[in-house]
Amino acid sequence: MKRHSWIEKDDIMTLYIYKFGLQNIPFNKQDIANKIGVSVGSLNFRIGNFKAIEGIGKATHFSKLSLQIYNLYGHTKENELRSLAFDL
Structure with missing residues (x-):
């Protein structure tokens, strides 16, 4: 399987x-993974990554x-980010 190149919209979602x-939102994780073009595991x-940025969990990279x-x-804010992420 070809490696996915993450883009800004993917990371905003x-x-x-x-x-x-x-x-x-009217989507589940599988729907969003499909939109991005990755597996749920990759999502x-x-x-x-965002947990690591905030220092949560074991990941550091x-x-x-x-x-x-x-x-x-x-x-x-939640409603603004939702609009940016999902065009809702």
Whole structure:
């Protein structure tokens, strides 16, 4: 399987899930993984990037893109981030 090249929109969706969960969107993790083009496992791993950025868990490495997205959108309100992530 070809390795996925993560883009800004992918990480914005992932950041939304990390910060706010799935309860306020009409998608589950599988739907979002399909939109991005990765497995649910890869999506979970990417969520781990945001945990690592916040110093949560055992992971200490994260992608530069995830850090960039976190710095840009990490304090964005839920409804605004949802709109950016999912065009809702």
